[in-house]
Amino acid sequence: MNMRKALIVLAVFFLVAPPAWSGEISVKDPWVRQNPPGTSVTAAYMVIENPASAGDELLEVGCGCSASASLHVTEMRDGSMAMKKVASIKIPAGTSVSLSPGGYHVMLEGLSDYMKESVILELKFRSGARISVTAPVLDPPEASKRSHHHH
Numbered sequence: 001m002n003m004r005k006a007l008i009v010l011a012v013f014f015l016v017a018p019p020a021w022s023g024e025i026s027v028k029d030p031w032v033r034q035n036p037p038g039t040s041v042t043a044a045y046m047v048i049e050n051p052a053s054a055g056d057e058l059l060e061v062g063c064g065c066s067a068s069a070s071l072h073v074t075e076m077r078d079g080s081m082a083m084k085k086v087a088s089i090k091i092p093a094g095t096s097v098s099l100s101p102g103g104y105h106v107m108l109e110g111l112s113d114y115m116k117e118s119v120i121l122e123l124k125f126r127s128g129a130r131i132s133v134t135a136p137v138l139d140p141p142e143a144s145k146r147s148h149h150h151h
């Protein structure tokens, strides 16, 4: 096999192969918005990457920091932004889905306390995958800087 042919074979391999060996669902850049003192509600954000060849679905998130954690989406309704609960968030094969201000988020209600430096979020997926991540608690100015700075 000459060099040129070898390179073509290699190129085809890399074009075709990624879904097969690219591994599992993962969570990047998790963070939680610092709640103002005296309040008990906030939201958590992250990017969920699914390099696998099968789609997956985020079903549930748990946090020891709050009485409840639910999946929400913010959307325009009758000309204003409103939040609603969603049963799950689909993470199609080979994509990443962003939970970010103005879109999907994890609503944390009944915070036990003013949030400390970080919280642990436990994510449960339809595939059976369970992922625990440590999410830093960020103040809104820093949080908005973070949300505009992906990678």
Ligand SMILES: [Cu+2]
Pocket (backbone or CB within 6 Å): 043, 072, 073, 083, 084, 105, 106, 107
């Ligand atoms: Cu919400």
